[in-house]
Amino acid sequence: MSDIRIENLVKRFDKTVAVDGVSLDINDGEFVVLLGPSGCGKTTTLRCIAGLETPDEGYIYIDGDVVNSLPPKDRDIAMVFQNYALYPHMTVYDNMAFPLKMRKLPKNEIDRRVREAARLLNIQHLLNRRPKQLSGGEQQRVALGRAIVRQPKAFLMDEPLSNLDAKLRVYMRAELKRLQKDLNITTVYVTHDQAEAMAMADRIAVMNRGKIQQYGVPIEIYNRPANTFVGGFIGSPPMNLIKASVIEKNGDVFLDAGYFLYNAGDVGSVLKEKIGGEVYIGVRPEDILLSTSSSGDSVFESEIYVVEPMGANMIIDLKLGGDIIKAVIPSTTGFYAGTRVWVGFRRDKIHIFDAKTGKLIV
Ligand SMILES: Nc1ncnc2c1ncn2[C@@H]1O[C@H](COP(=O)(O)OP(=O)(O)OP(=O)(O)O)[C@@H](O)[C@H]1O
Ligand SMILES: [Mg+2]
Structure with a gap:
């Protein structure tokens, strides 16, 4: 001992x-x-x-x-x-x-x-x-x-x-x-x-x-x-890291990933000093929300690239520009390669990292 x-x-x-x-x-x-x-x-x-x-x-x-x-x-x-x-x-x-x-x-x-x-x-x-x-x-x-x-x-x-x-x-x-x-x-x-x-x-x-x-x-x-x-x-599949610019629009802070604009909401105040800089939006596959119709959580629309059945869960690969992002959802029907889906993030599970240092901001 x-x-x-x-x-x-x-x-x-x-x-x-x-x-x-x-x-x-x-x-x-x-x-x-x-x-x-x-x-x-x-x-x-x-x-x-x-x-x-x-x-x-x-x-x-x-x-x-x-x-x-x-x-x-x-x-x-x-x-x-x-x-x-x-x-x-x-x-x-x-x-x-x-x-x-x-x-x-x-x-x-x-x-x-x-x-x-x-x-x-x-x-x-x-x-x-x-x-x-x-x-x-x-x-x-x-x-x-x-x-x-x-x-x-x-x-x-x-x-x-x-x-x-x-x-x-x-x-x-x-x-x-x-x-x-x-x-x-x-x-x-x-x-x-x-x-x-x-x-x-x-x-x-x-x-x-x-x-x-x-x-x-x-x-x-x-x-x-x-x-x-x-x-x-840590995590499998690992956390998705999406590069974005921090911008200000009508007094609100947004993250501009090129393919979508994400309102930073509550964490906007923390990101104010990063305006003009770049960050990574970190979102775990299980914190991505998918639906076939647009809802309040929707951030962008995408097409399913591949579906990987895992048993209880399935991994959904989505194309975002040239990148693939991965979502994990409970196995269900209605999601196939080629299906158009609305993609959202669980707001309280988002991580923002400084793109230069890689360090967690919020
Ligand atoms: N005896 C040695 N002589 C020269 N270089 C060494 C020696 N032992 C380790 N290194 C180097 O030191 C670094 C760390 O090696 P180490 O074996 O501690 O890594 P590790 O994290 O255990 O990797 P792994 O998961 O592959 O076992 C490596 O770049 C390795 O090449
Ligand atoms: Mg070793």
């Missing part, structure tokens, strides 16, 4: 700045997910916490103590990798017992811990098998078991579910979330899968190009993305 604090962490590889001033506070028992695209610095951040990389700048604290010069084995942290890294010639039991044997724990204590972890993970029946006699999901559990037996201060996990098929991944993420809460061990978990991050995290740190873009609870990141990167990275 421990809290972890990262302060202005910088890590360079030659000219590449892999981690560029990352600061994070992770509370005792918290499940924090580092989320971001390939190459954004997630693994490097994790390896710095583990002590497998030496920071060029900044500090890592565990339980309030700076650990920068502490070797990995003295940090009392367990890391679970994407490829599990099990020993092929050892049984499941011996794989799990190995880190405890290295620490020279008494045999009966080792046995107690291995059996307890096996019970938690539901792998008691596999203890005598070797890794190659296990499915991917079972191997994953053994790798977790080997981390759990150590009763470490924290778990660091680098895309531990990415080798599993889609169905097993969704199953295991719930199992892992439950296990983490039961054990109450501080966990830093790396993924590039936004759905996994949303489903599992107490808090998500969204990273891009070595920097934290936003750090918060999943629903806050979803509902109030700090910038266009976060808005576009």
Whole structure:
């Protein structure tokens, strides 16, 4: 049980700045997910916490103590990798017992811990098998078991579910979330899968190009993305971003997207100082309203380009000039490729970002 604090962490590889001033506070028992695209610095951040990389700048604290010069084995942290890294010639039991044997724990204590972890993970029946006699999901559990037996201060996990098929991944993420809460061990978990991050995290740190873009609870990141990167990275399909000029007409503020003019309404007062400038209108697919006749919410008329049935919902692709915008609506009849529809936005769900900085304005 421990809290972890990262302060202005910088890590360079030659000219590449892999981690560029990352600061994070992770509370005792918290499940924090580092989320971001390939190459954004997630693994490097994790390896710095583990002590497998030496920071060029900044500090890592565990339980309030700076650990920068502490070797990995003295940090009392367990890391679970994407490829599990099990020993092929050892049984499941011996794989799990190995880190405890290295620490020279008494045999009966080792046995107690291995059996307890096996019970938690539901792998008691596999203890005598070797890794190659296990499915991917079972191997994953053994790798977790080997981390759990150590009763470490924290778990660091680098895309531990990415080798599993889609169905097993969704199953295991719930199992892992439950296990983490039961054990109450501080966990830093790396993924590039936004759905996994949303489903599992107490808090998500969204990273891009070595920097934290936003750090918060999943629903806050979803509902109030700090910038266009976060808005576009979270959600599936992602948030639509429509470029528009801010103009004034008869004392009201409008957003002029070229293909439609949108009255900014209540937020017009906030946008007054942006008049003459450019913004992105951010609207999530589920916050787009479609109807076959014009109504008070209608903003523009468009033709359906493609309908993608998803089961309970369907994705409707709409052409807006040269761009496609995506709407998600409950599955219904009457919407086909070629159908003319009126398109509106849920007014209270609109986000406006500065086009230059990408930062959320309102
Ligand atoms: N040992 C290394 N030597 C040189 N460059 C490295 C090294 N490790 C990482 N990098 C570079 O640092 C940047 C961040 O890499 P990192 O592995 O942390 O990304 P990541 O977010 O984990 O990506 P992915 O999702 O692909 O695993 C990348 O540009 C990468 O090429
Ligand atoms: Mg990585």
